[in-house]
Amino acid sequence: MKEFQSDLSSALRLNIGGKKFWTTIDTVTQREPDSMLAAMFSGRHTLSQDPNNGYVFVDRDGKHFRHILNWLRDGVVPTLEEAEYTELLREAEYYQLLGLIDGIQDDLNKRKEEEELRTELTRTDIIKCIQSERVRFRGVNLSGIDLSKLDLSFVDFSYACLKNVFFSRANLQCAKFRDVDAEGAIFHNATLRECEFTGANLRGALLAGTNLQSANLQDACLVGCSFCGADLRSAHLQNADLTNANLEGANLEGANLKGAKLNSAKLKNANLQRAYLRHVNLRDTDLEGAKLDGANLLGAIR
Incomplete structure (x- = not known):
């Protein structure tokens, strides 16, 4: 493994718990600059990169990481079942994505209010x-x-x-x-x-x-x-x-x-x-x- 070299304009290959994603340094650092995810690729930390394929490995479940990337790209909270929201919320909390956390909680509260109306x-x-x-x-x-x-x-x-x-x-x-x-x-x-x-x-x-x-x-x-x-x-x-x-x-x-x-x-x-x-x-x-x-x-x- 070689050290990850930060380049804000470069493509970024991520291996999240075995699931592979392509994105950019800009995407993971700009929308939520104070998050742990942004800090990982800010150039201030040393990360290991697979010399064979260039992927940076992160030991987290990759099931919902595409939703995290879409949030960072577009700022849109996905529409999911409540159980999946709970799983995504756990990942958002790990990466310290405060905007996504607020968005998920707002959606859950709105659903609760609508469910009460439909009772x-x-x-x-x-x-x-x-x-x-x-x-x-x-x-x-x-x-x-x-x-x-x-x-x-x-x-x-x-x-x-x-x-x-x-x-x-x-x-x-x-x-x-x-x-x-x-x-x-x-x-x-x-x-x-x-x-x-x-x-x-x-x-x-x-x-x-x-x-x-x-x-x-x-x-x-x-x-x-x-x-x-x-x-x-x-x-x-x-x-x-x-x-x-x-x-x-x-x-x-x-x-x-x-x-x-x-x-x-x-x-x-x-x-x-x-x-x-x-x-x-x-x-x-x-x-x-x-x-x-x-x-x-x-x-x-x-």
Whole structure:
């Protein structure tokens, strides 16, 4: 073995516990100049170099050393599983890379906070919450929970994950569902009067028999939803995607469907009196027996 000669512009070959890496002196010394790793190659220390291949051997596990090099190159903390973060943290502490240590700890704390937010609530938890004066479940994951028959009026569910939630016969008057993911949720016979569903994903949801009077469903994804017998009087459905939706027997009197997609939608026996349907494409829509008295059909494609 020969002594390692420092040259700040030279390539550097490292053998970390049997794993080999190529980098430069600049990379290992510039981002974290006060680290032990930088000190090793500062020229102040004597290191042994293999005369046959030029590798400097460091007796540490090389499993995560590529993440250390990437941190030194780009300053980006890798995304890893918690167990791997613990291993990387151990190596960062050994090499005294304080910036990387802080970055890992920040990521672990952030994950902990997010995990606490994702903690599943029970029906009992929800009942306790709604007894308070103002209730918000913004951004909370409530997937699959049974919230049937509860009084959830005025509750703010905006940005929450409500996949397959059971809201049957619940009172949700004036509740907010802005940008929620409620794919497959069941609202059968629920009261949704004056609710806000702007930008919500309700793909495949069951809304049969619901009261959606004056509800705001603008820009919502309502693909494949069932609104059979629902009360949608004066509802706002501008730019909503109702492709393959079933609105048989629904009351859409005075509803605004400007820009709505009704491809293959079923509106058999629906009440569309005084509904706003200007320039809507109704070509593939089933309108058998539908009431269109007073509906604004100017420019509609039929």
